[in-house]
Amino acid sequence: MALTGLDIFKLLPKTNCGECGTPTCLAFAMKLAQGQAELTLCPYVSDEAKAQLASAAAPPMRAVTVGVGDSAFTVGEETVLFRHDKTFVNPAAFGASIDSGASDGEIDAAIAACKAADFERVQQRLRCGFLAVRSTGDAARFAEVASKVAAADVPVVLVTEDPAHAEAALGAIASSKPLLHAATESNADAMIELAKKHSVPLAIRAKGLEALSALTEKAADAGLTDLVIDSAPTTAGEALRDHVFARRAALNQKFAPLGYPVITFPAEISGGDQMLETVYATADLLKYGSIIVLSSAEAWQMLPLLVARQNIYTDPQRPMQAEAKIYEIGTPGPDAPFVVTTNFSLTYFIVSSEIETAKVPMYLGIVESEGLSVLTAWAAGKFVPERIAKFVNDSGIAEKVSHRDVIIPGAVAQISGELKEELDGWNVVVGPYEAADLGAFVKKRAS
Amino acid sequence: MAYNNPTESPSGAIREVTLGSSANPVVVGGETSLPFYLFEGAMPHKPKVAMEVFDAAPEGWPEALTDAIGDVLGDPVAWAKANVEKHGADMICVVLASTDPNGADASAESAAATVRAIVDAVDVPVVVYGSGNAEKDTEVLKKVAETVTDERLAIGPATEDNYKPITAAALGYGHVVIAETPIDVNMAKQLNILMTQLGLDADRILIDPSVGAVGYGLEYAYTVMERLRLAALNQNDGMTQMPMIVTIGREAWRAKEARATEEEEPAWGDAAKRGVMWEASTAISLVMSGADVLVMRHPEAVRLVKTAIDGLASQ
Numbered sequence: 184m185a186l187t188g189l190d191i192f193k194l195l196p197k198t199n200c201g202e203c204g205t206p207t208c209l210a211f212a213m214k215l216a217q218g219q220a221e222l223t224l225c226p227y228v229s230d231e232a233k234a235q236l237a238s239a240a241a242p243p244m245r246a247v248t249v250g251v252g253d254s255a256f257t258v259g260e261e262t263v264l265f266r267h268d269k270t271f272v273n274p275a276a277f278g279a280s281i282d283s284g285a286s287d288g289e290i291d292a293a294i295a296a297c298k299a300a301d302f303e304r305v306q307q308r309l310r311c312g313f314l315a316v317r318s319t320g321d322a323a324r325f326a327e328v329a330s331k332v333a334a335a336d337v338p339v340v341l342v343t344e345d346p347a348h349a350e351a352a353l354g355a356i357a358s359s360k361p362l363l364h365a366a367t368e369s370n371a372d373a374m375i376e377l378a379k380k381h382s383v384p385l386a387i388r389a390k391g392l393e394a395l396s397a398l399t400e401k402a403a404d405a406g407l408t409d410l411v412i413d414s415a416p417t418t419a420g421e422a423l424r425d426h427v428f429a430r431r432a433a434l435n436q437k438f439a440p441l442g443y444p445v446i447t448f449p450a451e452i453s454g455g456d457q458m459l460e461t462v463y464a465t466a467d468l469l470k471y472g473s474i475i476v477l478s479s480a481e482a483w484q485m486l487p488l489l490v491a492r493q494n495i496y497t498d499p500q501r502p503m504q505a506e507a508k509i510y511e512i513g514t515p516g517p518d519a520p521f522v523v524t525t526n527f528s529l530t531y532f533i534v535s536s537e538i539e540t541a542k543v544p545m546y547l548g549i550v551e552s553e554g555l556s557v558l559t560a561w562a563a564g565k566f567v568p569e570r571i572a573k574f575v576n577d578s579g580i581a582e583k584v585s586h587r588d589v590i591i592p593g594a595v596a597q598i599s600g601e602l603k604e605e606l607d608g609w610n611v612v613v614g615p616y617e618a619a620d621l622g623a624f625v626k627k628r629a630s
Numbered sequence: 631m632a633y634n635n636p637t638e639s640p641s642g643a644i645r646e647v648t649l650g651s652s653a654n655p656v657v658v659g660g661e662t663s664l665p666f667y668l669f670e671g672a673m674p675h676k677p678k679v680a681m682e683v684f685d686a687a688p689e690g691w692p693e694a695l696t697d698a699i700g701d702v703l704g705d706p707v708a709w710a711k712a713n714v715e716k717h718g719a720d721m722i723c724v725v726l727a728s729t730d731p732n733g734a735d736a737s738a739e740s741a742a743a744t745v746r747a748i749v750d751a752v753d754v755p756v757v758v759y760g761s762g763n764a765e766k767d768t769e770v771l772k773k774v775a776e777t778v779t780d781e782r783l784a785i786g787p788a789t790e791d792n793y794k795p796i797t798a799a800a801l802g803y804g805h806v807v808i809a810e811t812p813i814d815v816n817m818a819k820q821l822n823i824l825m826t827q828l829g830l831d832a833d834r835i836l837i838d839p840s841v842g843a844v845g846y847g848l849e850y851a852y853t854v855m856e857r858l859r860l861a862a863l864n865q866n867d868g869m870t871q872m873p874m875i876v877t878i879g880r881e882a883w884r885a886k887e888a889r890a891t892e893e894e895e896p897a898w899g900d901a902a903k904r905g906v907m908w909e910a911s912t913a914i915s916l917v918m919s920g921a922d923v924l925v926m927r928h929p930e931a932v933r934l935v936k937t938a939i940d941g942l943a944s945q
């Protein structure tokens with residue numbers, strides 16, 4: 184739990200020397216409690232007080248970064264169990280895996296598949312985050328494959344329980360900050376030593392949370408902070424239970440030995456069924472997995488997972504926004520209908536998919552309206568005639584269509600008169616109330 | 631520091647709702663914990679899959695879907711039997727799409743005859759959804775309710791516009807009502823209150839929270855359902871303790887990502903698997919936020935979700 188100003192005050196020298204820049208120790212304590220001052224400003228604070236304050240201020244779950252540069256990803260630092268309490272912080276990373284014993288061609292293909300799983304949706308980049316290289320050959324081959332992946336600028340998870348293999352691979356790519364998986368009860372000392380020597384994050388794997396906590400404490404005692412945990416579940420139910428317990432222990436009980444991001448391998452519980460693996464990966468995403476290792480990065484499995492992740496990690500208070508511009512849906516010609524609506528991402532997705540389903544090409548104008556849905560945006564003054572008119576005039580749509588009809592959502596029929604006054608030369612058509620009826624509406628108008 | 635399992639003990643429970651015939655009843659609900667939190671509560675009845683059957687051959691479905699369903703598409707009775715016998719459906723959800731006044735505008739009598747024939751053909755419970763037109767649904771569901779009196783159906787959607795006549799029909803003939811509200815905790819509660827005030831027992835209501843698929847509002851549905859479930863369990867709020875029914879098939883197969891062919895979207899991969907995944911990942915997300923009855927469409931998505939439900943229950 185965070186300390187109160189008074190708790191902190193008790194730990195300060197209480198000399199009111201003012202050297203920290205605040206006249207009294209009490210006032211300084213209050214500032215510390217609110218995060219407006221740093222403890223280092225006090226020259227006289229005891230080491231004991233420093234340690235106590237540091238542990239109280241430490242986030243309940245560590246952030247861990249894997250990789251370097253633009254392709255690196257950070258996970259962890261989560262603060263809640265339910266997304267309605269507060270936005271989830273660092274989106275889970277999804278990646279694929281490859282055996283080092285595979286042929287060079289297969290390895291190149293795995294790298295290419297990971298790179299190809301790179302999508303854009305509502306102005307966010309959604310991509311395969313890493314490749315896990317599993318040591319299935321000798322140590323030299325493991326190092327060689329790891330180097331190949333790192334050279335392709337893809338973050339690496341090194342999967343081996345053999346310290347000699349880990350040593351070989353880390354010797355080659357430690358500077359790329361791979362995640363080493365895993366320290367277990369049988370190899371912990373050697374793996375902890377290696378992670379320390381090469382300053383790379385380390386995954387700890389043990390069956391059950393008690394054994395896992397004992398190992399993370401050992402690693403923490405050795406000075407490691409960048410840890411990831413793996414409770415080695417054998418069913419989806421065990422995975423759920425372990426993840427819920429670990430998150431609750433870390434956040435509600437401040438149990439530091441489990442205050443680390445979770446890595447999962449849904450293939451281990453899917454019996455070789457890649458579709459079932461994807462379903463379990465979704466379950467891991469929802470209940471507290473942070474690094475989710477799939478068997479491959481095929482687009483049909485990455486796309487639903489990455490889009491679900493985008494949904495789950497959005498701010499529940501602030502809607503996602505689509506880019507305000509003209510979208511050409513189908514291949515609209517100069518006669519194609521022109522429709523406008525707001526930039527609430529859900530509105531955009533629903534209207535655009537209804538147009539696609541109707542198979543009537545259209546121009547869809549998305550007007551900047553702070554991510555609000557049609558009625559809310561209208562009520563808040565964000566989807567009003569001036570804004571819509573400005574959008575239409577600035578959008579260049581007049582050069583694309585030969586007609587001058589703009590279709591507005593039926594929900595804001597009341598603005599049609601005023602919009603017509605604002606939009607010189609345009610005819611304002613009140614469309615249907617529901618997006619689902621748009622296809623039928625334009626077909627009827629055309630006939 | 632010693633580790634102890636941080637269990638919690640919710641005080642509330644979800645109601646049990648019984649559907650189907652007295653010979654073969656199916657109970658949904660009854661949970662005393664969040665979904666699959668079996669370490670601190672019970673889930674006496676696993677979530678059930680109600681596979682969809684349309685009363686007339688649906689149009690505009692992607693090939694990946696129609697191929698999997700096969701030639702029963704235009705024959706509701708055969709479709710229902712295939713769902714139960716071949717695909718392991720726990721229930722059938724009849725969608726009376728043809729009654730839509732903006733479409734074929736089929737009569738209430740013909741809709742009721744279709745439901746009757748399906749009830750006679752399968753020995754699992756039957757859920758009946760109207761076309762979503764509040765006025766027409768009132769007429770259609772009333773006819774359905776009075777035609778099938780030997781089994782307990784779930785009929786809906788009852789909305790704030792038509793809950794009174796639909797509740798009255800359910801009351802008269804012993805059915806369960808599906809109470810549909812637009813993704814909102816308080817509106818869901820309010821409709822349950824209004825329906826129980828008409829004399830309907832609280833264990834004869836299913837909540838339809840109006841869900842969205844992955845990429846199409848999943849986050850809203852997920853969170854509203856999670857909040858409804860938390861209110862039911864932790865605050866013991868009686869008007870949130872009804873089991874939830876979610877229309878996954880309809881939402882998932884509307885998504886562009888589920889429908890696009892490989893020619894249209896080459897970067898999105900295998901269209902058949904992608905469509906199934908869209909439905910299955912939507913389904914598992916909603917199961918994990920509290921769904922008790924999953925209305926689903928593709929047999930392969932159903933197989934995956936049923937397997938995953940068993941996997942999650944294995945602790």
